[in-house]
Amino acid sequence: xxxxxxxxxxxxxxxxxxxxxxxxxxxxxxxxxxxxxxxxxxxxxxxxxxxxxxxxxxxxxxxxxxxxxxxxxxxxxxxxxxxxxxxxxxxxxxxxxxxxxxxxxxxxxxxxxxxxxxxxxxxxxxxxxxxxxxxxxxxxxxxxxxxxxxxxxxxxxxxxxxxxxxxxxxxxxxxxxxxxxxxxxxxxxxxxxxxxxxxxxxxxxxxxxxxxxxxxxxxxxxxxxxxxxxxxxxxxxxxxxxxxxxxxxxxxxxxxxxxxxxxxxxxxxxxxxxxxxxxxxxxxxxxxxxxxxxxxxxxxxxxxxxxxxxxxxxxxxxxx
Ligand SMILES: *[C@@H]1O[C@H](CO)[C@@H](O)[C@H](O)[C@H]1NC(C)=O
Ligand SMILES: *[C@@H]1O[C@H](CO)[C@@H](O)[C@H](O)[C@H]1NC(C)=O
Ligand SMILES: *[C@@H]1O[C@H](CO)[C@@H](O)[C@H](O)[C@H]1NC(C)=O
Ligand SMILES: *[C@@H]1O[C@H](CO)[C@@H](O)[C@H](O)[C@H]1NC(C)=O
Ligand SMILES: *[C@@H]1O[C@H](CO)[C@@H](O)[C@H](O)[C@H]1NC(C)=O
Numbered sequence: 001x002x003x004x005x006x007x008x009x010x011x012x013x014x015x016x017x018x019x020x021x022x023x024x025x026x027x028x029x030x031x032x033x034x035x036x037x038x039x040x041x042x043x044x045x046x047x048x049x050x051x052x053x054x055x056x057x058x059x060x061x062x063x064x065x066x067x068x069x070x071x072x073x074x075x076x077x078x079x080x081x082x083x084x085x086x087x088x089x090x091x092x093x094x095x096x097x098x099x100x101x102x103x104x105x106x107x108x109x110x111x112x113x114x115x116x117x118x119x120x121x122x123x124x125x126x127x128x129x130x131x132x133x134x135x136x137x138x139x140x141x142x143x144x145x146x147x148x149x150x151x152x153x154x155x156x157x158x159x160x161x162x163x164x165x166x167x168x169x170x171x172x173x174x175x176x177x178x179x180x181x182x183x184x185x186x187x188x189x190x191x192x193x194x195x196x197x198x199x200x201x202x203x204x205x206x207x208x209x210x211x212x213x214x215x216x217x218x219x220x221x222x223x224x225x226x227x228x229x230x231x232x233x234x235x236x237x238x239x240x241x242x243x244x245x246x247x248x249x250x251x252x253x254x255x256x257x258x259x260x261x262x263x264x265x266x267x268x269x270x271x272x273x274x275x276x277x278x279x280x281x282x283x284x285x286x287x288x289x290x291x292x293x294x295x296x297x298x299x300x301x302x303x304x305x306x307x308x309x310x311x312x313x314x315x316x317x318x319x320x
Contacts, residue, residue: 021238021270026215029245029288035253037198039063039124039191041166042134042182043294044258046072046308049142053103054319056117063194065126065166066134066260069094069145071102071317073309091137096144103145111318118149122198125157126167126190130176133164156197160188166260171275181268182260183275191277195287199253203284210242210283212274217292231312232301234266234293240279242286253287264304265293 038059040048045067052062053070072087072094086093106112123146127139136159143157160167162175165184172183196202217237221227228235245252255278263272273279273291282289296304300311310316 021212021214023214023216023236026213026239028248029241029254030248030251031254031288032251033058034060035199036256037061037063037122037195037254038256038258039065039194040067040258040260040306041065041263042067042164042260043305043308044260045134045139045142047258047306049146050308050317052121052123053115053118054112054317056115056121057113059121061122061124061198063124063126063190063198064139064142065190066128066131066139066164067142068134068138068308069096069099069142071106072099072138072141074102074317088133088138089135091135091141094138094141096141099141099145100148103149106318111315111320113319115149118146119151121150121154123150123155124194124197125155126193127157127159128162128164128167129159130161130163132178156193158193160186160190162186162188166190166263166272166276168275168277171277181271182263183272189277191281195255195278195281195285198255199285199287202281208242208244208283208286210240210245210279212238212240212270212279214238229297230300232294232297232305232307234264234295236265237293238265238270238273238291240273240282240289240291242283242288244286245288250286253285254290255282255287256290256292258292258306259294261294261303261305262296264295266295267304 038048045064048062049070052059107115127136162184163178165182167186167188167190169189170185172185173179175184175186214236218235244250259272278289294304307316
């Protein structure tokens with residue numbers, strides 16, 4: 001009997017056979033340390049805002065798609081899974097004043113970088129108007145929290161008519177429906193909008209090309225497989241390197257992209273990293289795209305999410 005499971009297995013094998021990125025020993029690239037930015041979808045969006053607030057000294061711009069505000073899982077005392085649900089689609093329970101107080105208190109205790117570093121950063125926030133998992137109202141709270149720390153002119157907020165999925169120009173399923181890989185064809189260039197807002201006048205396409213590589217990320221996490229496992233991360237990560245950036249004399253920019261839950265490589269191989277639309281823009285504009293990977297692990301990370309809830313310990317939303 002041929003069933004859905006077989007199709008998935010065969011499809012996955014073909015996909016791996018045809019698209020397997022080469023595994024490299026990651027060299028060092030000539031990156032402008034003042035041009036490092038980040039974006040992410042869903043749990044990757046929550047993590048982007050969390051990372052930006054925690055490490056604002058090194059991040060100069062962020063893009064948040066269907067993600068909630070910094071430290072939002074802390075302002076209510078419920079046990080999982082109720083806690084997640086509250087913060088994903090019950091925005092009325094999210095007290096922005098309390099979140100702002102927590103943020104300022106964390107700054108006072110030195111748990112996050114000085115908030116003044118956020119003032120001049122560029123922020124692009126996108127909410128799916130049809131999103132039934134991360135309510136648009138939750139994403140609006142992300143905007144309100146940023147508005148208290150980042151100059152108004154530097155923040156953009158936009159609705160896209162999508163269900164819960166990463167909006168693309170033309171890759172993925174119907175814009176207003178959910179699909180397995182959570183990528184929605186919405187005639188909406190998320191990657192270009194975010195990167196153009198952060199870096200200025202980008203070329204939407206160019207002649208230059210680049211290569212998608214895989215590398216072993218273990219040595220960037222205390223050097224042990226156990227530390228990767230305990231953080232719910234995959235030991236392999238992807239990097240897309242524009243060909244000019246392989247030349248050590250050319251200065252490139254760096255953008256970190258965080259997938260959403262169940263979009264990790266152990267679940268959908270390189271479907272997200274190859275089709276989200278970032279690589280083409282990176283190639284045309286000398287921006288290296290770094291794709292760290294969470295990983296589905298039954299014990300610690302059952303959906304392959306980024307930790308915006310505190311599963312990995314009390315310092316999850318800090319620079320410690
Ligand atoms: C700041 O936070 C408050 C809630 O404390 C919110 O109502 C307001 O819209 C935010 N933005 C600005 C610019 O104050
Ligand atoms: C936030 O802090 C201000 C000033 O300390 C205080 O007046 C206010 O009650 C606090 N709000 C919440 C919701 O904790
Ligand atoms: C896609 O969006 C552009 C504007 O960004 C519009 O001009 C074009 O007609 C749209 N295409 C489709 C197929 O809706
Ligand atoms: C990554 O590196 C670690 C530490 O050297 C090693 O234990 C692990 O097997 C490597 N993983 C892969 C997929 O090569
Ligand atoms: C990393 O290593 C340091 C020093 O050995 C240790 O204190 C810390 O707990 C480790 N962190 C993780 C996430 O394993």
